[in-house]
Amino acid sequence: MPVPVNLLANTTMPIALHSSEQLYAMEKAWFADGYDSFGLMKQAAWQMAQYIAVLYEQKSLKKCASDKIEFCHRPTYQHRVSIWVGKGNNGGDGWLIAYYLQQMGWQVEVIAVGFDSHEFEIANTTQCLNKESALSDAEKALQIALSANCSYQCFENSNYNDNNNNSEKLHKHQQADVYVDALFGIGLDRAPAGIHKQAICAFNAATQYDSALTIAVDIPSGLVASTGQVFDHIAVQADITLCLIARKFGLHTKDGMDYSGEVIDIPLIPYQVGNTAFKPAAKLLRTAHHLSPRRQNSYKGSYGHVLIIGGNRIDGSQGMGGAAILSASSAMATGTGKITVACHEAFHGALLTSLPDAMTMNLHDTDGVKNLIKEASVVAIGMGLGRDEKEKAVFITYIEAAIAAGKPIIIDADGLYHLAALQLDEHQLITQLKEHSAQHQVCFTPHSGEAAKLLNKKISEVEADRLAAINQCTENYGGDWVLKGAGSLILEQDEAEHHVYVCGVGNAGMASAGMGDVLSGVIVGLLAQQDLNEDARSLHQAVLLHGLAGDFLVKQTERLNMTNHNRSLLVGQRGLQAQDMPAAIRHVMQLLNE
Numbered sequence: 001m002p003v004p005v006n007l008l009a010n011t012t013m014p015i016a017l018h019s020s021e022q023l024y025a026m027e028k029a030w031f032a033d034g035y036d037s038f039g040l041m042k043q044a045a046w047q048m049a050q051y052i053a054v055l056y057e058q059k060s061l062k063k064c065a066s067d068k069i070e071f072c073h074r075p076t077y078q079h080r081v082s083i084w085v086g087k088g089n090n091g092g093d094g095w096l097i098a099y100y101l102q103q104m105g106w107q108v109e110v111i112a113v114g115f116d117s118h119e120f121e122i123a124n125t126t127q128c129l130n131k132e133s134a135l136s137d138a139e140k141a142l143q144i145a146l147s148a149n150c151s152y153q154c155f156e157n158s159n160y161n162d163n164n165n166n167s168e169k170l171h172k173h174q175q176a177d178v179y180v181d182a183l184f185g186i187g188l189d190r191a192p193a194g195i196h197k198q199a200i201c202a203f204n205a206a207t208q209y210d211s212a213l214t215i216a217v218d219i220p221s222g223l224v225a226s227t228g229q230v231f232d233h234i235a236v237q238a239d240i241t242l243c244l245i246a247r248k249f250g251l252h253t254k255d256g257m258d259y260s261g262e263v264i265d266i267p268l269i270p271y272q273v274g275n276t277a278f279k280p281a282a283k284l285l286r287t288a289h290h291l292s293p294r295r296q297n298s299y300k301g302s303y304g305h306v307l308i309i310g311g312n313r314i315d316g317s318q319g320m321g322g323a324a325i326l327s328a329s330s331a332m333a334t335g336t337g338k339i340t341v342a343c344h345e346a347f348h349g350a351l352l353t354s355l356p357d358a359m360t361m362n363l364h365d366t367d368g369v370k371n372l373i374k375e376a377s378v379v380a381i382g383m384g385l386g387r388d389e390k391e392k393a394v395f396i397t398y399i400e401a402a403i404a405a406g407k408p409i410i411i412d413a414d415g416l417y418h419l420a421a422l423q424l425d426e427h428q429l430i431t432q433l434k435e436h437s438a439q440h441q442v443c444f445t446p447h448s449g450e451a452a453k454l455l456n457k458k459i460s461e462v463e464a465d466r467l468a469a470i471n472q473c474t475e476n477y478g479g480d481w482v483l484k485g486a487g488s489l490i491l492e493q494d495e496a497e498h499h500v501y502v503c504g505v506g507n508a509g510m511a512s513a514g515m516g517d518v519l520s521g522v523i524v525g526l527l528a529q530q531d532l533n534e535d536a537r538s539l540h541q542a543v544l545l546h547g548l549a550g551d552f553l554v555k556q557t558e559r560l561n562m563t564n565h566n567r568s569l570l571v572g573q574r575g576l577q578a579q580d581m582p583a584a585i586r587h588v589m590q591l592l593n594e
């Protein structure tokens, strides 16, 4: 059997990511160009059936190797597949996969969710068969499977529900080697409820019970293709997702990565149909740009002077000196020439102990800091700055000075907090910053909580559509943005257009205190190094570098040249601390230099 080619598996090119609306538009244009929708569904299902057979064989081979037993084809053994179908076209794909796998000799059982048995009686009549043209694609697919006598049953929750935690009862369904999820595809537009919610839970329980290979058709059911949102943790947990036509944005951000497993593309149609080219919603990035070597004839001034403003101690409250120290250490690790940290004097000793390379300035020495702003190549402000009115005034003063001096500015953490308050007051600084961003680089780095404040929304509203949120941030404030989190979004503007990227590296070990401060340090450190080209100094490069460094500390990552992998740096996800990052950043920088 020919092995289908996974076109994008090992590419270093950015992968285009699309919303559901864009996918429907692509399909529509394709059909308008004279291609048949049911033909496309058959093609999709045939390819997926082949993948399922090959992927199952690969899994069996791996298991034999790990159990140290010889793999042999057993001609008498019939592979068993359980295919769970919904009523939309995703379900249509499922019925056709059942038909093709049965042709290929598999023992097939379809679990039909949301159907009543009456529909199958109608579907079986010749009258219906004769009116094929009046049927939807999903109904045609069902017809084909039924006419080939594919075995099916309607999902009834009582068959799967187990109030007594009795695994025998739970396992009333037929056992299978492979489970295929064709319940919902890109059409999911609300939280699964009732029978659908029950079916998703039962599907996950069954696959776990059987330790079976779990394959999602197009997208795991329950995951929203345009946003990456899963409602109340109700979604199919897939080992592999066979992604049809084009990559879905939701597979790579927010909940997407937790549910989709390995993603395999089945492109089916070209991205450009006739004269219509489809601009993706975003691009997935996994590899950082190469760094050019330094010129021999250079000195520290050739690599910029970073000014970090933060690390405050407000009387009677916690100190936040660590934020500025982490940021400065990370900037230094990227190779910036000089660093000054304007932080509370109480932290100068600690700063110099951990980073003797840095210079210090009293955060509240207004004239001194303003003079430094004039000298600096880039200014990062906000990490551990403090949130009271006094620090708000400090923030305004230093931002105004940076704007007046025409400097690139990075605003993070408490700086974003003040910005949100200033926008409520309709403070002129918001307009000044926006105007400044038209000429100079201004980067804002909120997580969802900070973005919510900046947009006067609830965090849940930002989380429900992170892409819309980052676009809104740019609209309101100008500048370039990172919306941090799993699958961080990056929005960069140039004169012609916005570029949105999804960071495809990083891990949950990075969900720990101080990681954001590290990121601001990487951003400001790269930006200061004018010898690097535009891509190598960009915001997306900084986010990638930060994620790669985090991955580097947690696992062997194929994204970097592993022959040079320094295993002594490995700390694992739970052990990962922000203070580990500068060493890893240096190592990743070195690998990118080769």
Ligand SMILES: NC(=O)C1=CN([C@@H]2O[C@H](COP(=O)(O)OP(=O)(O)OC[C@H]3O[C@@H](n4cnc5c(N)ncnc54)[C@H](O)[C@@H]3O)[C@@H](O)[C@H]2O)[C@@H](O)CC1
Pocket (backbone or CB within 6 Å): 027, 037, 038, 040, 041, 044, 086, 087, 088, 089, 090, 091, 093, 137, 183, 184, 185, 186, 187, 188, 189, 190, 191, 192, 193, 196, 217, 218, 219, 244
């Ligand atoms: N001919 C085509 O257009 C092709 C479509 N394909 C498949 O078709 C899929 C999209 O099909 P559809 O647009 O029918 O979408 P789905 O199969 O995802 O189903 C959408 C249906 O489910 C309902 N629904 C949405 N959320 C629900 C919820 N929470 N609870 C209950 N019902 C809910 C919707 O109202 C709609 O009726 C793709 O993901 C892909 O698998 C592929 O076969 C390729 C070709």
Ligand SMILES: Nc1ncnc2c1ncn2[C@@H]1O[C@H](COP(=O)(O)OP(=O)(O)O)[C@@H](O)[C@H]1O
Pocket (backbone or CB within 6 Å): 447, 484, 485, 486, 487, 488, 505, 506, 507, 508, 509, 510, 511, 512, 513, 514, 515, 516, 517, 518, 519, 546
């Ligand atoms: N689960 C995750 N996967 C990938 N990256 C993550 C994850 N959790 C956190 N990060 C990254 O770590 C950083 C955390 O930043 P932030 O929330 O501001 O932390 P802090 O305020 O403690 O410094 C961000 O860059 C974020 O994208």
Ligand SMILES: [K+]
Pocket (backbone or CB within 6 Å): 090, 181, 182, 183, 184, 185, 216, 217, 218, 219, 220, 221
């Ligand atoms: K699905």
